[in-house]
Amino acid sequence: MLRPGVPAPSLAPRLGSEVVRERGGVQYRELRTRSLIGRCDSERMPFDWTVNPYRGCAFGCRYCYAAYTHEFLGVAVPEAFHTSVYVKTCGLAETARRLATVRRRGEAIAIGAATDPYQPGEGDYGVTRRFLELVAQQRGLRLSITTKGALILRDLELLERIQQRSSLQVHVSLISPHAELLRKIEPLAPPPEVRLQVMRRLVDAGVDVSLTVAPVLPALTDREADLELLFERARAAGVQSASHALLFLRSPTREKYFRWLAADFPRYLEAYQNAYASRVYLRGGYARRIQALFERLRERHGMRKGWSDEARPVRPRAPEQLSLWARGGTS
Numbered sequence: 001m002l003r004p005g006v007p008a009p010s011l012a013p014r015l016g017s018e019v020v021r022e023r024g025g026v027q028y029r030e031l032r033t034r035s036l037i038g039r040c041d042s043e044r045m046p047f048d049w050t051v052n053p054y055r056g057c058a059f060g061c062r063y064c065y066a067a068y069t070h071e072f073l074g075v076a077v078p079e080a081f082h083t084s085v086y087v088k089t090c091g092l093a094e095t096a097r098r099l100a101t102v103r104r105r106g107e108a109i110a111i112g113a114a115t116d117p118y119q120p121g122e123g124d125y126g127v128t129r130r131f132l133e134l135v136a137q138q139r140g141l142r143l144s145i146t147t148k149g150a151l152i153l154r155d156l157e158l159l160e161r162i163q164q165r166s167s168l169q170v171h172v173s174l175i176s177p178h179a180e181l182l183r184k185i186e187p188l189a190p191p192p193e194v195r196l197q198v199m200r201r202l203v204d205a206g207v208d209v210s211l212t213v214a215p216v217l218p219a220l221t222d223r224e225a226d227l228e229l230l231f232e233r234a235r236a237a238g239v240q241s242a243s244h245a246l247l248f249l250r251s252p253t254r255e256k257y258f259r260w261l262a263a264d265f266p267r268y269l270e271a272y273q274n275a276y277a278s279r280v281y282l283r284g285g286y287a288r289r290i291q292a293l294f295e296r297l298r299e300r301h302g303m304r305k306g307w308s309d310e311a312r313p314v315r316p317r318a319p320e321q322l323s324l325w326a327r328g329g330t331s
Contacts, residue, residue: 014031014032014033015086016030016031020087023124024120025083026085026121027083027084028086028087028121028124028125029084029085029087030089031055031073031087031088032088032090033088033090034090035090035094035095036051036053036090036127036131037049037051037099037102038050038051038052048108048109049109050114051109051111051131052111053087053111053115053125053128053131054085054087054088054116054117054119054122054127055069055070055073055085055086055114055115056070056083057081057082057085057115059119059148059149059189060082060188060189061185061186061189062184062185062256062257062260064253065250065253066081066114067081067252067253067256068252069114070084073086078255078256082188085119087121089127092130096137099134099135099138102141103140106140106142108144109141111131111144111145111146112146116146116148117145117146117149118147118148118150119149120188122149122151123154128155129158132159132162135162135166136158138165138166139165140165141166142166142167143166143167143168143169144171145169146170147170147172147173148172148174148189148195149190150190150194150197152198153202159205160205160207163205168208169208169209169210170202170207170208170209171209171211172199172202172209172212172239173214174234175213175214175216176192176230177192177229177230181221185217185221196233196234196237197237199237199239200237203237203238204238209237210239210241210242210306211231211234211242211306212242212243212244212306213230213242213243213244214244215245215247216244216247216290218272218275219271220265224297227293227297231301231303232301235303239303240303241303242297242303242306243305244290244294246281246290248280248281249280254280257272
């Protein structure tokens with residue numbers, strides 16, 4: 001049982017006691033770990049192993065589901081997930097040993113499933129880069145990278161080398177084509193035009209790139225016209241696949257997200273509170289509508305499914321009445 005403000009016993013000895021750096025209002029601390037590679041036990045996920053070089057993320061996305069993980073570090077305020085980032089340091093020898101085991105088993109690795117591997121701190125600490133250098137020494141690996149960060153272009157030559165020796169997909173996360181809206185939702189992430197340029201440069205380098213629209217935010221980013229524009233621009237950048245995921249709101253992200261809505265989009269707060277009162281995902285009619293919308297968009301733009309849509313089939317359930325967006329509500 002976790003105690004508020006007290007690190008989990010297994011993590012306490014691994015936490016650095018001092019701030020190793022402070023930049024842009026973000027404090028960086030050390031988290032010692034035996035290996036960067038961790039097992040993923042969720043049957044819903046299309047991968048077996050995860051690599052999250054950091055705990056916490058400075059991009060500040062209002063919806064980030066991983067905020068709860070800071071509770072294990074003794075951080076009780078969910079907003080601190082974005083201002084207190086833990087940099088993983090480890091023995092690369094154990095990471096390399098596990099990597100070789102994963103390759104022999106033919107299992108898949110997801111880099112950045114919980115926190116962005118190319119968030120601003122990567123420029124100083126290079127944890128993602130060091131892991132990818134180990135990957136480049138192997139052949140026959142299966143891995144994906146999910147990011148919003150333009151810093152991935154620093155590693156373009158390394159990614160090209162990995163692509164030639166292993167199976168690699170880069171999922172660029174972009175949920176709206178509108179920069180002004182994204183400044184409110186993802187305040188420190190690169191704007192849409194930058195991410196689209198990242199997609200284009202990765203495609204030009206021969207890297208398999210997928211557009212990831214995750215999460216879809218009811219009433220904010222689910223308008224068909226907006227998603228149509230997003231697909232159009234991604235396709236123009238050479239992207240050939242796209243995936244989506246619905247907004248996942250568990251505590252403490254739920255409370256954090258609602259506080260943000262109350263400040264920036266108060267007209268939607270009550271509808272969200274009602275819709276998520278007893279669930280973490282929206283299902284029923286809304287989920288089916290969004291699923292059908294993405295199927296239309298992919299067909300219209302000649303794009304195949306991305307890994308997220310293959311991994312999370314929508315199971316039919318009884319229709320739900322969502323007062324604001326059941327009929328396709330928009331911002």
